Amino acid sequence: MLLEVSGLSVDYVLDRADVRAVDNVSFTLDRGEFLGIVGESGCGKSTLLFAIAQLLAPPARISAGSVAFKGSNLVGLTDRQLSSVRWRDMSVVMQSAMNALNPVKSIGAQFRDAMRAHGKTSRDEIATRSAEVLRMVGIDQAHLRSYPHQLSGGMRQRAMIAMALLFTPDLVIMDEPTSALDVVAQRSLMVQIKELQATLGFAIVFVTHDMSLVSHFSDRLMVMYAGQVAELGATRRVFDEPLHPYTRGLLEAFPSIRGPRVPLKGIPGSPPDLSVIPTGCRFHLRCPVVYEPCAEVAPELADKEGTLVRCLRYTEERSVPDDHATAAGRTPEQAFQDRRGAVQADPARRRRRELPDRGA
Numbered sequence: 001m002l003l004e005v006s007g008l009s010v011d012y013v014l015d016r017a018d019v020r021a022v023d024n025v026s027f028t029l030d031r032g033e034f035l036g037i038v039g040e041s042g043c044g045k046s047t048l049l050f051a052i053a054q055l056l057a058p059p060a061r062i063s064a065g066s067v068a069f070k071g072s073n074l075v076g077l078t079d080r081q082l083s084s085v086r087w088r089d090m091s092v093v094m095q096s097a098m099n100a101l102n103p104v105k106s107i108g109a110q111f112r113d114a115m116r117a118h119g120k121t122s123r124d125e126i127a128t129r130s131a132e133v134l135r136m137v138g139i140d141q142a143h144l145r146s147y148p149h150q151l152s153g154g155m156r157q158r159a160m161i162a163m164a165l166l167f168t169p170d171l172v173i174m175d176e177p178t179s180a181l182d183v184v185a186q187r188s189l190m191v192q193i194k195e196l197q198a199t200l201g202f203a204i205v206f207v208t209h210d211m212s213l214v215s216h217f218s219d220r221l222m223v224m225y226a227g228q229v230a231e232l233g234a235t236r237r238v239f240d241e242p243l244h245p246y247t248r249g250l251l252e253a254f255p256s257i258r259g260p261r262v263p264l265k266g267i268p269g270s271p272p273d274l275s276v277i278p279t280g281c282r283f284h285l286r287c288p289v290v291y292e293p294c295a296e297v298a299p300e301l302a303d304k305e306g307t308l309v310r311c312l313r314y315t316e317e318r319s320v321p322d323d324h325a326t327a328a329g330r331t332p333e334q335a336f337q338d339r340r341g342a343v344q345a346d347p348a349r350r351r352r353r354e355l356p357d358r359g360a
Helices: 045-050 105-116 121-135 141-145 153-164 183-200 234-240 245-251 332-345
Strands: 002-013 020-030 033-038 060-069 090-093 172-176 205-208 221-224 228-234 276-278 301-304 307-310 349-354
Touching: 002 045, 020 045, 020 060, 033 045, 033 228, 045 172, 045 205, 090 153, 105 121, 105 141, 105 153, 121 153, 153 183, 183 234, 221 234, 221 245, 228 234, 228 245, 234 349
Parallel strands: 033 205, 033 221, 090 172, 172 205
Antiparallel strands: 002 020, 002 060, 221 228, 228 307, 276 349, 301 307
């Protein structure tokens, strides 16, 4: 096992209230595995990645849990201690390469800085390795003399991936590396990432909004909602047999290029405010198959034949029909408006997050 995240929670410490952006997240990652993480904006994906890489900055802090990488817990280590792990064993590809790269330094100079910071001082060794990793991602070594603004968006992102591979790390963390690219460039980059993984054997944690993007590349898929894991399982099974209503909603929100034409559906409403979260299941206000206990009982993760799912329909003994919310002929949107109105009228059905004392 390469990475084990156990009970990881991250809070944003604000003046008015503390907000828990990642709540008790646990998962493991084996060597050479590709884990995709998906969910709407604000569900905690990027915060989770930054917590794993120990790159959080105030007001964010890890309030609970551990991140065991190659058997050592990274939580609580100093920057000096972490420097022996970063780049060499674990690297990060940021969301926007234009912002992550230094605009006043050439690509080669930035590669050189990274290698010198980790003990590589030979000019010939640095030049050879820099040219080698650029070739790996399909860029001519002549672009080592180029500045970030002289490269296309796709080339900048490939240059970031090349930098992440300078020391052939065991784990590469990617935070939406394709978000600024068109669909053709996205596909090309994903194919190249998968080929590099097959060649070098590194594991990947890959965050994206686009479930279809990781459908053919990831080994397992984690769906996050409101800071929690909603579903986690083998990618193909999650796509073919989604268990959580939120996962089904995400899958129904984008078109398929195969099969009969079907109307696209959306998920009504928006994710909850994490400073004042609803009681019970965090998805129940938007859920098309909600039933009475969902508003009061917070579900735990249940193992359903190898897939973890956070839903009372799998943890409660009673069977709940899929059409429960629409049994009276009401659409999911109408049911959502009814439930939202009920919560707004009854403050007891909302609760403010109670966090440990800051001095603890």
